[in-house]
Amino acid sequence: MIPPGGCAPSACRRQHLREVANALLPAASMRKPSSVPMCLFFLMLTVHQGQSVCVNVSSDTEAVLGMSMKLTCIFCLMREEMSAETRVDWYYSQSVKDRMLIYLFDREPHETDGPFKGRLQWNGSKDLQDVSISIVNVTMNDTGQYECVVFRKFFFDTYTHSVILNKTINLVVRKEASEDTTALYSEIMMYVLLVFLTFWLLVEMIYCYRKISKSDEQSQDNATDYLAIPSENKENPGPPVME
Numbered sequence: 001m002i003p004p005g006g007c008a009p010s011a012c013r014r015q016h017l018r019e020v021a022n023a024l025l026p027a028a029s030m031r032k033p034s035s036v037p038m039c040l041f042f043l044m045l046t047v048h049q050g051q052s053v054c055v056n057v058s059s060d061t062e063a064v065l066g067m068s069m070k071l072t073c074i075f076c077l078m079r080e081e082m083s084a085e086t087r088v089d090w091y092y093s094q095s096v097k098d099r100m101l102i103y104l105f106d107r108e109p110h111e112t113d114g115p116f117k118g119r120l121q122w123n124g125s126k127d128l129q130d131v132s133i134s135i136v137n138v139t140m141n142d143t144g145q146y147e148c149v150v151f152r153k154f155f156f157d158t159y160t161h162s163v164i165l166n167k168t169i170n171l172v173v174r175k176e177a178s179e180d181t182t183a184l185y186s187e188i189m190m191y192v193l194l195v196f197l198t199f200w201l202l203v204e205m206i207y208c209y210r211k212i213s214k215s216d217e218q219s220q221d222n223a224t225d226y227l228a229i230p231s232e233n234k235e236n237p238g239p240p241v242m243e
Helices: 009-048 181-237
Strands: 062-064 070-071 084-093 102-107 109-111 119-124 134-136 143-154 160-174
Touching: 070 160, 102 119
Parallel strands: 062 160
Antiparallel strands: 070 134, 084 102, 084 143, 102 109, 119 134, 143 160
16 A cells, blocks of 8 residues: 555655765765866976076176176075175186276175276175176177186084185177077977976866766765665565575
């Protein structure tokens, strides 16, 4: 007998199974949007995470007549060596005997008298890892050897330590700029690398999305099978055991 307003036992069990399965589906669908952004976040963190570092870069050795020229001199510091005093001397010479001091930095920049007076500018950084200078309105007479001498004294708890860095730049002044193929190749490689990283990130996103979707589908199938097997066994009991 089917009670009034009720249903058959097998039909009630099927309806209950559908209600439970429908209750599990929204939960799985709610997990999917949250997992994909999390995977994307870690991928973006892997690609873009980085810190600013000091890199010893060599100076350019060719200047153009009438233009500005930066003489690069970099002396990188370690983290534990940030407490230090720095003095920088810039020298110019066309031969060994005519070496002259053209610029001095000792807590603040100072120009010296000579052929470069009024044409030199301090181009260093605040932390004094970059102690470069620039020549304004380059002339043909600026061809020669430039020497960057950095005196640095480090202060530790029980002692002090001094270091001297010496860098030489052989500058040649030309009337016209020569073609620089290195810059062109570097720019091309930069764009190739950007395209490759973008494609790799897209592939990783698709892979993560498919993996998460497959995992959610397997979870739904396992939940449905787990609920369906007992119901089928109850609807189709085995033959009675004869004593």
